[in-house]
Amino acid sequence: MKLRIIASALAISVALAGAAGLSTGPAQAATLSGGFDVGPGGFQGNFNPLAATAGFTWLSVYFEPLVAYDEKLQKVVGVLADSYEVSADQLTYTFKLADAKWHDGKPLTSKDAKFTMGLAMDARSGSVLAARLKAIASVEAPDEHTLVVKLSAPSASTLDTMTKVMMLPEHALAAIPVDQLAKNSWWSTAPIGTGPFKFTKYVTDQYVELAANIDYRGGKPALERVINRYFANPAAAIAALRAGEIQFTYVDSNDVSTFKGDEAFKVIEGDSYVVNYLGFNHESPIWKDVRVRQAVMYAINRDAIIQSLYAGAAKPANCAYVVDQLIPQGIDTYGYDPEKAKKLLEEAGWADINGDKPITLLTYYTTPLATNVLAAVQAMLAQVGINVVPRAVDTPTYNSIVLNPKPDVAQFQMVYAGLQNGPDAGSINVGLNEKQIPPAGPNVVRARMPELNSALDAALAEPDASKRDARYQDVCKVMNANLPWATMWVANRYGVVSSKLKDFIWTPAPGGGPYAAHPEKWSIGE
Amino acid sequence: MLQYSLRRLLIGAGMLIALSMLIFLLLRLTPGDPIDAYIDPNIPMSPAQLSDLRSQLGLDQPLPVQYVAWLREALTGNLGFSIKRQDQPVLSLVLSRIAPTVLLMGSALVMAIMAGIITGVVSAVRRNSVADLSFSVFALAGISSPPFLSALIGLYIFAVSLNWAPSGGMLTPGAEFSIGDLLHHLVLPAALLSIAQAALIMRYTRASMLEVLNQDYVRTARAKGVKEFWVIAKHALRNALLPVVTLIGSTIGLAIGGAIFIESVFNWPGMGLLLVNAVETRDYPVIMGSTLIIGACVIVVNLLTDITYAVIDPRIKVG
Numbered sequence: 093m094k095l096r097i098i099a100s101a102l103a104i105s106v107a108l109a110g111a112a113g114l115s116t117g118p119a120q121a122a123t124l125s126g127g128f129d130v131g132p133g134g135f136q137g138n139f140n141p142l143a144a145t146a147g148f149t150w151l152s153v154y155f156e157p158l159v160a161y162d163e164k165l166q167k168v169v170g171v172l173a174d175s176y177e178v179s180a181d182q183l184t185y186t187f188k189l190a191d192a193k194w195h196d197g198k199p200l201t202s203k204d205a206k207f208t209m210g211l212a213m214d215a216r217s218g219s220v221l222a223a224r225l226k227a228i229a230s231v232e233a234p235d236e237h238t239l240v241v242k243l244s245a246p247s248a249s250t251l252d253t254m255t256k257v258m259m260l261p262e263h264a265l266a267a268i269p270v271d272q273l274a275k276n277s278w279w280s281t282a283p284i285g286t287g288p289f290k291f292t293k294y295v296t297d298q299y300v301e302l303a304a305n306i307d308y309r310g311g312k313p314a315l316e317r318v319i320n321r322y323f324a325n326p327a328a329a330i331a332a333l334r335a336g337e338i339q340f341t342y343v344d345s346n347d348v349s350t351f352k353g354d355e356a357f358k359v360i361e362g363d364s365y366v367v368n369y370l371g372f373n374h375e376s377p378i379w380k381d382v383r384v385r386q387a388v389m390y391a392i393n394r395d396a397i398i399q400s401l402y403a404g405a406a407k408p409a410n411c412a413y414v415v416d417q418l419i420p421q422g423i424d425t426y427g428y429d430p431e432k433a434k435k436l437l438e439e440a441g442w443a444d445i446n447g448d449k450p451i452t453l454l455t456y457y458t459t460p461l462a463t464n465v466l467a468a469v470q471a472m473l474a475q476v477g478i479n480v481v482p483r484a485v486d487t488p489t490y491n492s493i494v495l496n497p498k499p500d501v502a503q504f505q506m507v508y509a510g511l512q513n514g515p516d517a518g519s520i521n522v523g524l525n526e527k528q529i530p531p532a533g534p535n536v537v538r539a540r541m542p543e544l545n546s547a548l549d550a551a552l553a554e555p556d557a558s559k560r561d562a563r564y565q566d567v568c569k570v571m572n573a574n575l576p577w578a579t580m581w582v583a584n585r586y587g588v589v590s591s592k593l594k595d596f597i598w599t600p601a602p603g604g605g606p607y608a609a610h611p612e613k614w615s616i617g618e
Numbered sequence: 619m620l621q622y623s624l625r626r627l628l629i630g631a632g633m634l635i636a637l638s639m640l641i642f643l644l645l646r647l648t649p650g651d652p653i654d655a656y657i658d659p660n661i662p663m664s665p666a667q668l669s670d671l672r673s674q675l676g677l678d679q680p681l682p683v684q685y686v687a688w689l690r691e692a693l694t695g696n697l698g699f700s701i702k703r704q705d706q707p708v709l710s711l712v713l714s715r716i717a718p719t720v721l722l723m724g725s726a727l728v729m730a731i732m733a734g735i736i737t738g739v740v741s742a743v744r745r746n747s748v749a750d751l752s753f754s755v756f757a758l759a760g761i762s763s764p765p766f767l768s769a770l771i772g773l774y775i776f777a778v779s780l781n782w783a784p785s786g787g788m789l790t791p792g793a794e795f796s797i798g799d800l801l802h803h804l805v806l807p808a809a810l811l812s813i814a815q816a817a818l819i820m821r822y823t824r825a826s827m828l829e830v831l832n833q834d835y836v837r838t839a840r841a842k843g844v845k846e847f848w849v850i851a852k853h854a855l856r857n858a859l860l861p862v863v864t865l866i867g868s869t870i871g872l873a874i875g876g877a878i879f880i881e882s883v884f885n886w887p888g889m890g891l892l893l894v895n896a897v898e899t900r901d902y903p904v905i906m907g908s909t910l911i912i913g914a915c916v917i918v919v920n921l922l923t924d925i926t927y928a929v930i931d932p933r934i935k936v937g
Contacts (some may be wrong), residue, residue, distance in 0.1 A: 123792055137702070137895075279724060296714075297887050297895065298628040319791045325768065331785040334778045488900040494653040531668075568635045 120190040122316035123338055124593070124614055127329035129320060131342030132585070133604035136322050139279035139294070141258035142211060142219040146465065149604035150258065150320050153611045154302055155258035158187050158205065158239070159251060161607040163513040164451060165365070170609055172200065172259055172286060177432045182246035182555035185254075187239040192309050194261050195290040196438040196480055202233035207262035209241065211270065217275025218456035223533070224253045246555040252516035255606055259286060286314045288612035298323055312613035338484040339616065340598065341592040346461055351588045361405070362600040365514040367412050369470070369577035370453070371507040371537035378505065379449070383440040385575040389426035389434035391476040395428050397468050398581055406583035411568035412513045412520045414582045420565040423572040432475040442477060453480040454504035456490035466508060480506060507536060512602045517564040521548045524576055592617050623886025623925055630917040636693070637913045641906055642685050644688030651678055656701055692910070698903035705821055708907035712889060713896040718788060722881070723873050725808035730815035731866065735859070742831060743850060753820060760817030765810070765876035772810040787887040807884040811876050814871045822865045826858040867923025871916045
């Protein structure tokens with residue numbers, strides 16, 4: 093009798109397994125599947141490049157900008173622009189467009205480029221670039237292949253911003269009212285770009301599929317399809333990578349060690365271009381004395397945290413930058429010195445300013461790594477008499493607290509956050525310039541330092557590229573001395589790819605790029 | 619019976635309204651301002667623009683007024699529009715996710731019933747045997763394992779190490795639809811979701827069978843020379859299953875809770891994944907709508923279970 097029961101159970105199992113055996117198996121070999129939107133550079137579920145604060149690695153497989161960074165993120169190169177020129181006074185940018193076609197076969201013209209610039213400069217379209225393009229006075233299309241952008245004042249960040257402006261087809265979008273464009277279903281159903289792959293399908297919350305654009309001006313792509321798999325959590329993406337279902341994903345630094353030494357995978361390491369900092373809320377009186385801010389820097393053993401928690405894959409930051417050409421000689425390195433920290437606090441009268449009252453340290457970082465970092469920071473600061481209490485919240489909550497025009501200072505006397513510091517060094521302006529205090533911008537620490545404002549303004553307005561690094565060195569110097577933040581470090585980020593992938597270019601660029609990834613050259617070997 | 623059913627139906631409706639009030643209140647108690655979900659922090663807005671938007675959305679009204687306005691619309695089937703998904707109506711969004719969730723939960727339920735009853739019967743019939751002990755240990759482990767843990771462990775063992783099943787999704791991306799492909803993706807998450815339910819059903823079946831096997835009518839059947847298989851299958855099991863039926867109904871709520879985790883880990887495009895995504899992005903209308911519909915499902919299933927129980931067991935008095 094028992095045997096019959098077991099036999100019935102086995103029969104059912106075999107039936108299920110048999111049905112499973114009928115499955116189609118993995119998609120064909122000329123298909124690359126990846127978790128392109130996993131991690132901080134991704135923006136899962138966003139199809140609209142105008143609204144993209146990240147996710148450019150994926151978007152730039154089917155949309156293209158006029159210019160983008162090269163794969164090392166060192167210089168801006170032409171993509172849809174065959175060439176570009178910047179006038180000596182840094183006020184006129186002239187782009188010569190390539191002979192390119194939209195995915196529907198219509199030619200790309202400078203009218204499309206002008207149309208796109210108009211959308212990008214108009215906040216009603218949902219463009220997140222509008223504020224950054226404010227310096228543009230006019231956009232002209234003198235002939236079919238030329239676009240001329242004129243600025244009202246020099247702005248060193250213009251080219252960096254232009255890398256994020258993906259060209260859009262006027263013939264497909266002109267009929268949609270600008271204020272309804274962001275919500276239009278075109279983006280996720282029938283988008284048309286000029287890239288090496290064209291949009292074919294989006295299966296809600298599952299994946300996006302692109303097919304090779306055989307008429308691509310750079311040659312027929314080697315792959316037939318590229319698929320962007322969606323994952324609700326990074327652990328599932330790593331499982332899919334290990335199971336061979338995808339060939340690429342971003343991974344957290346603490347997962348990297350499991351792939352190192354495994355011949356089936358290659359680990360790609362790169363600069364995150366994000367500086368992590370403890371931001372002092374300058375509307376709280378407790379941080380007014382610079383000696384207190386200096387004490388925070390001396391009290392934290394950043395080297396120990398980098399070695400033990402980041403496995404050495406981070407560089408300590410003594411201002412917003414860590415790249416050599418932006419660091420001036422002679423700045424304070426704030427080496428770990430708790431005794432000096434205690435002395436500075438005593439001199440400043442910390443016992444009267446705050447004493448051991450709890451200080452809320454707000455963050456939107458909820459990863460295990462960030463939790464460990466903040467636990468270490470809390471313990472180190474406690475040793476010198478600063479009692480911080482970390483509070484991790486989700487990003488919408490964080491934004492609602494820190495971006496509030498009338499903030500409740502008690503909720504975030506300090507923040508632990510990150511800000512993009514490259515490839516364009518001017519990226520930090522929004523987090524530190526007084527003009528960017530909410531609601532105007534994201535200077536959430538409400539830094540009001542005239543010397544810093546002047547340094548930032550001067551760097552952004554510097555027309556001579558050869559002098560720009562020196563200007564950013566001035567910014568670094570002012571930051572290092574005045575400490576609007578206690579700068580912590582710039583960490584590396586990682587991606588893991590299957591060893592079968594050939595000519596695959598990926599770099600952990602902030603926001604996912606865009607950079608010259610050349611998806612038309614990607615291929616999969618046996 | 620009709621009066622009983624109507625009364626339970628009214629209680630169910632009352633519970634649903636209480637549930638909607640609770641969710642509404644809890645969402646408003648979360649840190650932050652609901653208006654932040656509607657604005658892009660990258661686009662500066664003046665205080666006047668914010669005030670206009672607040673007034674336009676009715677967020678300047680007192681909470682009870684906001685709730686009544688929402689309820690009035692909800693009763694007409696309008697659960698609002700998703701904030702994060704290009705203004706899709708919440709009702710159609712949630713309805714589109716019901717089928718995958720029902721497929722996952724239904725398969726898990728079938729697996730749990732089969733595994734739970736078979737192992738429960740074997741355990742009771744072979745009491746204190748190695749099989750009984752093994753099944754009991756598995757059941758204890760199953761009841762004690764939270765779904766997020768069993769989902770991750772199952773994913774690692776069966777998808778990553780053994781490569782027996784895909785690591786996620788409902789269909790192979792880019793492949794043509796086929797039943798085989800669907801089942802291939804379904805087996806692992808459904809099996810993992812069924813663990814806790816199967817363990818509970820096994821425990822109840824075992825206890826109930828042990829009680830029934832000592833009854834006089836079972837002894838009589840054996841004495842009459844009825845084959846042991848039919849004694850168990852026909853005389854004992856049918857009577858032992860009565861409390862198990864109630865249990866199965868009441869574990870639906872447990873299964874929904876588990877499905878939220880399983881769908882999230884396996885990226886199964888059901889209501890659980892929709893809800894998790896909505897919570898992460900503060901999509902208030904979707905959170906409200908999906909929680910309400912999930913709550914309604916649990917209440918309806920419990921109601922049906924009670925009515926079924928009253929119908930199949932004449933000893934249960936209603937009214």
